[in-house]
Amino acid sequence: MDHQQITPRLTLWLSFASLVLLYSVMLIGVYISASNFGLFCTEWPLCPNGFNLPPPKYLFEHYHRVLVVITGIFIYTTSVYAIKNARNTRKYAIASSVIISLQILLGMLVVNTKLQPLIVAIHLSTGVLLFAMTLMTFLSAYKMTGKKSAI
Numbered sequence: 622m623d624h625q626q627i628t629p630r631l632t633l634w635l636s637f638a639s640l641v642l643l644y645s646v647m648l649i650g651v652y653i654s655a656s657n658f659g660l661f662c663t664e665w666p667l668c669p670n671g672f673n674l675p676p677p678k679y680l681f682e683h684y685h686r687v688l689v690v691i692t693g694i695f696i697y698t699t700s701v702y703a704i705k706n707a708r709n710t711r712k713y714a715i716a717s718s719v720i721i722s723l724q725i726l727l728g729m730l731v732v733n734t735k736l737q738p739l740i741v742a743i744h745l746s747t748g749v750l751l752f753a754m755t756l757m758t759f760l761s762a763y764k765m766t767g768k769k770s771a772i
């Protein structure tokens with residue numbers, strides 16, 4: 622398998638892992654919102670315990686944020702590989718990177734405004750948009766690997 626075949630596959634797996642992570646971040650986010658657990662951790666970007674074990678009070682907020690850090694690493698790495706090699710996938714991967722950066726800043730606003738409803742609504746819809754772009758990255762990488770193996 623040459624270099625040109627490996628990188629679309631890597632983009633495919635990285636975007637798949639990003640989707641799984643994003644799904645988990647969104648699931649925890651909606652749980653926090655529905656249970657009114659969103660006001661315990663007032664710091665940004667991480668909770669006061671950093672990456673250490675959190676007290677039960679802000680367990681879910683802690684994991685929401687730590688998972689975002691891991692998801693961010695995956696989404697930015699997907700972009701680096703897509704920019705280098707997977708030409709069709711590039712635009713979706715770059716869009717995901719831009720949107721996750723905005724989403725992290727929106728997370729700061731969610732925290733600093735103490736859950737202002739409009740900001741929380743924008744945070745939710747931007748999360749959906751981010752999931753959609755990452756899904757497009759995955760589907761376009763899938764299409765590319767399909768083409769490669771057909772040759």
Ligand code: HEM
Nearest residue numbers: 647650651653654659666689724725728729731741745748
């Ligand atoms: C990949 C990035 C992120 C995604 C996809 C995401 C997604 C979500 C979703 C879907 C919700 C539920 C909103 C609702 O049900 O109305 C939520 C809630 C929340 N998010 Fe995020 N989030 C991200 C990053 C962050 C960051 C970086 C912070 C802050 C450091 C943050 C803080 C919060 C808080 C405090 C809530 C609870 C809001 C409430 O109680 O109503 N999020 N997030």
